[in-house]
Each structure stands twice: as C-alpha cells, then as structure tokens.
Amino acid sequence: MPSANKTVSDMITARYDSMTRAEKQLANSLLDNYPVSGLGSITTVAEAAKVSTPTVVRMVQKLGFKGFTEFQGRLHNELEETISNPITKHERMAPNAPGAHILNRFADAVMNNMRQSLGSLDPAEFDAAAKLIGDRKRAIYLAGGRITGAIAEYFFTHLQVIRPGITRISTNSASWPHYVLNMSRGDVLILFDIRRYESQLEVLARVAAEQGAEIVLFTDSWGSPITKHARHTFRLDIEAPSAWDSSVVTLFVVEALIESIQASHWEKTRERMSMLEGLFEATPLFRKAHNKE
Missing domain, CATH: 3.40.50.10490 (Glucose-6-phosphate isomerase like protein; domain 1)
Structure with missing residues (x-):
C-alpha cells in the first residue's frame, strides 16, 4: 500500500506524466472535485471521466493500490480527516493520548510536522x-x-x-x-x-x-x-x-x-x-x- 504520508492527489500528480491518454483523462476527472469525485462506484467514476472501468483498475494499481476498494478506502480516510471538527478531532485523539506532559507531546508533534x-x-x-x-x-x-x-x-x-x-x-x-x-x-x-x-x-x-x-x-x-x-x-x-x-x-x-x-x-x-x-x-x-x- 502507498505511503500514508502522501495523499492520493500527490500520487496522481507524481505519476501524471507517465500515464496514458485515457489515464490522464481519468486523473483530471478525479482531481476536478477531489476527493469526492473518486467516491462513487467504479462504474460511476469511469463514466464521469468517459473512460472504461479497466482503465480505472489499471490506474489505481499504478498508484500502488491492490484494487479500487483499497484506493477508495484511502479517499474516505482523507475526506474524514479534512472535515473533522474540533470536537471529533479531540475525541478521536484523546483515548490514545500518551501520558507525557502536553508540552512534550506538542513539541514532538510540531517537530514531526516541521520534518515532514x-x-x-x-x-x-x-x-x-x-x-x-x-x-x-x-x-x-x-x-x-x-x-x-x-x-x-x-x-x-x-x-x-x-x-x-x-x-x-x-x-x-x-x-x-x-x-x-x-x-x-x-x-x-x-x-x-x-x-x-x-x-x-x-x-x-x-x-x-x-x-x-x-x-x-x-x-x-x-x-x-x-x-x-x-x-x-x-x-x-x-x-x-x-x-x-x-x-x-x-x-x-x-x-x-x-x-x-x-x-x-x-x-x-x-x-x-x-x-x-x-x-x-x-x-x-x-x-x-x-x-x-
């Protein structure tokens, strides 16, 4: 599975120049209303881009996913991250919060953000x-x-x-x-x-x-x-x-x-x-x- 540090749009952009004409057409369609454009059925995604379903399968595999289901799972995770409100974010984070002082936890997070x-x-x-x-x-x-x-x-x-x-x-x-x-x-x-x-x-x-x-x-x-x-x-x-x-x-x-x-x-x-x-x-x-x- 592709690196968790990269979004699907990063992967598409990185491989865009090596794609076929049909794959570029699909890529443009996916990026146009990203990530929502990739959340329909494989048939819907293919029809929106005016390409075949085998083209969709080939492209997601080129991006490093085993199949369309894994590809779509990553998109769902990205969407969840981007629409999370402060309450949801805190409740998701708090149960897994380590026991170290908040100053140390914040410093670790900020330094990791800086490195990335x-x-x-x-x-x-x-x-x-x-x-x-x-x-x-x-x-x-x-x-x-x-x-x-x-x-x-x-x-x-x-x-x-x-x-x-x-x-x-x-x-x-x-x-x-x-x-x-x-x-x-x-x-x-x-x-x-x-x-x-x-x-x-x-x-x-x-x-x-x-x-x-x-x-x-x-x-x-x-x-x-x-x-x-x-x-x-x-x-x-x-x-x-x-x-x-x-x-x-x-x-x-x-x-x-x-x-x-x-x-x-x-x-x-x-x-x-x-x-x-x-x-x-x-x-x-x-x-x-x-x-x-």
Whole structure:
C-alpha cells in the first residue's frame, strides 16, 4: 500500500506524466472535485471521466493500490480527516493520548510536522513564490479563513513595511467583489485555507484567477480545493495533539518568506523602514527611553 504520508492527489500528480491518454483523462476527472469525485462506484467514476472501468483498475494499481476498494478506502480516510471538527478531532485523539506532559507531546508533534513539511517543500518553489511576492510591479492581496486569517494579518503587517501595494482583504465576503474588481492581470492573491476548507475562499480564488491574478496558497497536507487555481502551493503539516490544528509550520514558512523578500530588496526595504521609524517617532506608539540626569 502507498505511503500514508502522501495523499492520493500527490500520487496522481507524481505519476501524471507517465500515464496514458485515457489515464490522464481519468486523473483530471478525479482531481476536478477531489476527493469526492473518486467516491462513487467504479462504474460511476469511469463514466464521469468517459473512460472504461479497466482503465480505472489499471490506474489505481499504478498508484500502488491492490484494487479500487483499497484506493477508495484511502479517499474516505482523507475526506474524514479534512472535515473533522474540533470536537471529533479531540475525541478521536484523546483515548490514545500518551501520558507525557502536553508540552512534550506538542513539541514532538510540531517537530514531526516541521520534518515532514520541509522534506516535501521544494526550495525552487519557495524562491519562485518569494520572487513573485517581492515584485513591486504587482499588487499583493491577502486573505485567510476563520483561524488562518490571523496569519494573513501577520504576513500583511510585515509586507507593508517591505514594499508598497499591499492590501488585506476584508473578512466580510460580501465586499470581496470590490477587491477583485481592482485586481489587474499578474497581481498576487495570497490565501490561507486549511481543512474544513471555507467555500467562500474557494470562490474568491476562482474569480480572482479568472481576473488574471496569480494565487499563492498556504494549505495543509491534504490540499485545499483552491490548489487547482494556485500558481504556488505550500502544503504543510498541521497535526497536533489537540482539538485544534497547529499553525507553527505555516508561520515558519511565512517568516522565512518575509526574510527572503526583504533580503532580496534590502536597500528599498531599508529606506521604508527608516521612514517608518521616523513616523513612529512622531507618534506615542512606542515607549521612548529617557536619559537619566
């Protein structure tokens, strides 16, 4: 059976170039509404892709599964993981929780997430995303979900210092068409979307992509539906011994991007930082040191 660390979509993508024409047709059909598109009967899956049932059997075996039943079982597990709410997640986790202190259990989980994420993160993809976000000819827009919106806000605050043309999209989805209206072809939309994926974010991604925006997506190891619209995708591990998912690795990658972008444009960033410090001096925002007589 294939590695538990890889999703079925990972396996399909990895083997796509070596597939036959019919198998690629099936692969595209499966990825179009993943993972739901693979949960019907083998006949239904074949008919949806306009291929034969033997083609379905051959492809799932190429992916490493013994047969369609095992393939579909993996999809069911993935779907269960992505739709689990905090209560379900906690109740599933708690009976198997080891006796070690929560600090140690969290540290182990976070370090494992970091190892897994860095092992699958392509440095070239990272560099390309940093270059795209750092391009001052492009306007940058950021949005996140109910929880990940806080990381979008954090990224926004730092990017504002580094370069102009940064917009934090309102949490009110009714106002999103106004932001998309201002997007020009080649502008960048940075989105954060993890499991229990938010349907409104997918709509935003789709209409922005249709407008010509380039999408940079931060998601989990299972992959938000927004993946199909994204130019660059960071699929990061988020598991934690908690009812909530961990944002540690996502924040780590965001902070690494911040440093990469500002280092590549340091002179301009330094000028902006100096101007900003002057503005801070003119306000009571920060506590000032006083000389003692």
